[in-house]
Amino acid sequence: MSRQLLAIYNGHSADINAVPQLLINDFRDVIINKTNEGLRIASLFGMPQNNDIVKLIVVLADDRQGVLYLASTEVKENYQSLTPDCPQAHWFEREIAEQYGVLPLGHPWLKPIRFHNSYGKPDVWKRSHNGVKPGITDFFRVEGSEIHEVAVGPVHAGIIEPGHFRFQCNGENVLHLEISLGYQHRGIEQQMKGTPNNRLFQYMQTAAGDTTIGHSLTYCNILEALSGCSVPVRAQVLRGIAMEFERLANHTGDLGALAGDVGYLPTSSFCGRIRGDFLNMSAVLCGNRFSRNFLRAGGTAFDIETRHIEDLQKRLAAAFKDVENAADCLFTTPSVLSRFDDTGVLSKETAQALGIVGPAARACGLDYDSRYNFASGIYQFQQVPVATWHTGDVFARAYVRWLEIQHSVAFIQNQLNTLPSGAIAVEPKNISSNKIAVAMTEGWRGEICHTAITDSAGQLAHYKIVDPSFHNWMGLAVVLRNQQISDFPLCNKSFNLSYCGHDL
Amino acid sequence: MIKALIARIKQGYRTYPFPAKEPILPERFKGRPILHLDKCDTCRKCSDVCPAGAISFEKGKPVLDLGKCVFCGQCQKTCANGVIEFSKDYRLAATDRNDLLVTDKERKLAQALDKQSQRIFGRSLKLRQVSAGGCNACEADTNVLSTLVFDLGRFGVQFVASPRHADGILVTGPVTQNMKEALKKTYDAVPAPKFVIAVGACAISGGVFNGHPEVNNGVNDIKVDLYIPGCPPHPYTILDGLITFLGRR
Numbered sequence: 001m002s003r004q005l006l007a008i009y010n011g012h013s014a015d016i017n018a019v020p021q022l023l024i025n026d027f028r029d030v031i032i033n034k035t036n037e038g039l040r041i042a043s044l045f046g047m048p049q050n051n052d053i054v055k056l057i058v059v060l061a062d063d064r065q066g067v068l069y070l071a072s073t074e075v076k077e078n079y080q081s082l083t084p085d086c087p088q089a090h091w092f093e094r095e096i097a098e099q100y101g102v103l104p105l106g107h108p109w110l111k112p113i114r115f116h117n118s119y120g121k122p123d124v125w126k127r128s129h130n131g132v133k134p135g136i137t138d139f140f141r142v143e144g145s146e147i148h149e150v151a152v153g154p155v156h157a158g159i160i161e162p163g164h165f166r167f168q169c170n171g172e173n174v175l176h177l178e179i180s181l182g183y184q185h186r187g188i189e190q191q192m193k194g195t196p197n198n199r200l201f202q203y204m205q206t207a208a209g210d211t212t213i214g215h216s217l218t219y220c221n222i223l224e225a226l227s228g229c230s231v232p233v234r235a236q237v238l239r240g241i242a243m244e245f246e247r248l249a250n251h252t253g254d255l256g257a258l259a260g261d262v263g264y265l266p267t268s269s270f271c272g273r274i275r276g277d278f279l280n281m282s283a284v285l286c287g288n289r290f291s292r293n294f295l296r297a298g299g300t301a302f303d304i305e306t307r308h309i310e311d312l313q314k315r316l317a318a319a320f321k322d323v324e325n326a327a328d329c330l331f332t333t334p335s336v337l338s339r340f341d342d343t344g345v346l347s348k349e350t351a352q353a354l355g356i357v358g359p360a361a362r363a364c365g366l367d368y369d370s371r372y373n374f375a376s377g378i379y380q381f382q383q384v385p386v387a388t389w390h391t392g393d394v395f396a397r398a399y400v401r402w403l404e405i406q407h408s409v410a411f412i413q414n415q416l417n418t419l420p421s422g423a424i425a426v427e428p429k430n431i432s433s434n435k436i437a438v439a440m441t442e443g444w445r446g447e448i449c450h451t452a453i454t455d456s457a458g459q460l461a462h463y464k465i466v467d468p469s470f471h472n473w474m475g476l477a478v479v480l481r482n483q484q485i486s487d488f489p490l491c492n493k494s495f496n497l498s499y500c501g502h503d504l
Numbered sequence: 505m506i507k508a509l510i511a512r513i514k515q516g517y518r519t520y521p522f523p524a525k526e527p528i529l530p531e532r533f534k535g536r537p538i539l540h541l542d543k544c545d546t547c548r549k550c551s552d553v554c555p556a557g558a559i560s561f562e563k564g565k566p567v568l569d570l571g572k573c574v575f576c577g578q579c580q581k582t583c584a585n586g587v588i589e590f591s592k593d594y595r596l597a598a599t600d601r602n603d604l605l606v607t608d609k610e611r612k613l614a615q616a617l618d619k620q621s622q623r624i625f626g627r628s629l630k631l632r633q634v635s636a637g638g639c640n641a642c643e644a645d646t647n648v649l650s651t652l653v654f655d656l657g658r659f660g661v662q663f664v665a666s667p668r669h670a671d672g673i674l675v676t677g678p679v680t681q682n683m684k685e686a687l688k689k690t691y692d693a694v695p696a697p698k699f700v701i702a703v704g705a706c707a708i709s710g711g712v713f714n715g716h717p718e719v720n721n722g723v724n725d726i727k728v729d730l731y732i733p734g735c736p737p738h739p740y741t742i743l744d745g746l747i748t749f750l751g752r753r
Contacts, residue, residue: 115682116718134682154686157665159633159647161640162683183682184637187718198555198578202712209639209736253644266508270515272651276739280530287532290641290736293576302532322515329511500639 004030005060005069010374013225013437016453019057019070024080027056027073032085034060034069040355040368042068042440042449044092045464046100048120052076054100057464059438059451063373068438078103088355091470097124111137114182114503119190135164135180142168142175150485154183161499169485177480177488179473184503192463196223196297196431200460205292208467208501212290213239213246214443215465215501218450221376221439223297226431226454231377232423235299237415240378242282242291242300244408247444249278251359251401251408252323254496258398259330261490262339270326277319284308284315299425309416316416320409327402340395344479344491347392356475358446358468359404360495362388363396370442384411397494433458443468445498467501519655523753527594527740534575534590535741538609541565543585550579550588556705556712562607570596570604571708574735597732597745604708604731614730616751621697625671626750627660631701632670632694636687637719638677641736642704646674648739659747667691672699672729678706678719691726701730701749703742708733 043059081104082089154162162183204219256271279289286294351364387403389396446468455461551559558572603612705711710721
């Protein structure tokens with residue numbers, strides 16, 4: 001293994017030259033073998049070199065050992081696709097094909113994912129520059145006299161981000177759902193180059209606005225890894241508190257939305273309000289409900305004082321009492337359970353094959369949680385139990401959220417009671433040249449993985465973001481098979497994936 | 505059923521008596537910036553640190569564009585003379601784009617609709633929301649207005665599923681190339697007379713994405729009737745903007 005893969009820990013950096021460069025066949029073999037052994041593809045991306053060559057870099061996550069493995073290869077026009085042997089690579093290979101025009105030969109369903117101009121040479125669909133229109137591609141089609149197609153979006157009925165969904169239906173029964181995204185593409189990754197500055201930080205805060213802490217903390221971890229800076233323990237605790245507030249707000253909102261989707265209004269209206277209470281707790285930290293500008297590289301931008309701690313303790317206890325009450329109503333009402341149970345089932349095997357992460361994976365009994373498996377920051381010292389359930393249905397995805405709400409509240413209470421004294425930030429030094437750094441955090445949706453590569457001048461040369469939604473959209477498509485189309489809102493909400501975090 | 509009723513009693517009545525009572529905002533909340541121009545020595549450090557390019561200089565004095573500002577507070581932190589100060593004033597909405605340019609302490613609030621429009625829309629305004637590249641923060645804090653704390657419904661404002669049922673559109677996000685057409689089609693589908701409301705720095709100017717080839721720097725092709733700045737605006741900022749616009753405040 002040592003010859004083929006470079007092992008590094010989460011939040012660490014290595015010399016870019018230490019990443020083994022394999023021949024494409026060896027690169028394929030190692031990914032296929034390792035994913036068969038239970039490792040996951042955390043990131044797989046292309047990086048353009050001179051002379052039309054594209055370097056592919058893979059980050060494999062070994063959850064059992066808590067180690068990340070890196071390898072690279074070089075390709076030109078095409079290579080033998082990984083997807084038939086390793087379905088996890090499906091979305092990644094489509095991304096590489098769209099960005100750099102490298103064709104994965106034998107990819108079973110090669111389509112654009114973001115509908116933008118390729119970076120450099122023409123993409124594999126030979127679309128002309130400035131002629132790319134969103135959603136213009138082949139869609140899987142079922143033929144037959146009793147078959148009909150339902151197309152939804154990009155503008156949906158509610159206040160929700162845009163995406164396009166195509167259902168192939170036989171009556172109410174969905175045979176297949178295809179999801180077409182890209183409408184939110186703002187070109188973030190392409191701009192993440194040069195010397196780290198305020199604007200790059202703002203990009204990370206808005207990569208997925210509901211995951212401000214998740215993405216910006218991962219970015220801070222990258223800069224800290226590249227500059228060899230140690231974050232003071234008080235800042236690590238404050239970061240953990242902000243992270244769990246973010247999780248609490250979103251999970252509570254999701255429970256409310258799931259209740260609303262099955263027409264159970266008490267929990268729906270209670271949780272809509274309690275979610276706001278959690279957002280207001282984030283605002284106690286920094287004045288902004290989405291924790292904007294709370295973090296900075298090297299620590300946090302704000303400290304908290306005794307009166308804030310007391311205020312937060314009071315607010316947290318009150319909100320938890322209310323969310324407990326709301327969840328109790330939800331999970332003991334038979335009409336709710338009959339709609340949640342056995343709806344949108346994702347099997348453990350399928351979840352593993354697709355590389356599903358976050359609460360959606362834990363709801364299938366997979367115990368992946370970066371806070372535990374790849375602990376960084378405060379999670380190295382204070383473990384949060386990994387909440388799993390085994391049924392893989394809407395109930396499981398709702399219930400895992402409720403379990404996580406309870407764990408997060410206990411975690412924050414504990415941290416507020418034992419907040420260490422000291423500084424809240426150190427000044428990070430300049431980032432080192434010719435390095436690669438990987439940082440992984442468990443956002444409320446699941447694993448966020450950023451990879452950065454610096455050039456010889458010590459500037460960011462390449463930045464790759466993987467939002468948990470990137471792994472999970474295919475999971476939603478799969479669970480809709482043989483469901484009623486009327487179950488789509490419920491299934492969709494039970495995943496609650498990010499559009500902008502995917503589109504970037 | 506009994507359980508739900510007991511829960512209802514436990515959870516209590518939560519609608520905040522806004523606008524009769526002013527909202528309680530967090531201690532660290534950043535609202536409308538105030539410029540103390542007499543203290544400025546034109547060092548331009550504030551505009552250098554601004555991630556959104558919101559600060560320009562006119563006749564040697566800073567002008568802060570609320571339509572671009574992301575309220576990160578870097579300018580306040582950087583300025584040694586204390587020229588820029590973020591107040592707790594949450595009322596930021598404007599009906600004219602130029603009213604978003606802050607030059608000193610004065611504020612120009614949004615203008616209410618004329619009397620005839622108020623008669624038609626003042627008690628019933630249906631909006632279609634379009635997220636055109638928004639990061640889901642503006643969307644979330646617009647959504648939250650329909651929850652029981654803010655209870656947008658009591659002002660007769662409601663978000664509807666179809667543009668055909670709407671009196672106007674509320675846009676968030678920098679209007680990506682990939683959403684440009686969908687936004688235009690949604691706008692065209694709304695029957696006239698119609699309003700356009702731009703919420704958040706992105707929808708007004710492109711925000712931090714201003715200048716990216718992938719975006720259109722906010723709502724440009726159609727006339728905007730109400731601007732609500734922020735990144736994202738606080739729900740009370742949005743609510744205040746909407747009801748001021750409708751002449752309900």
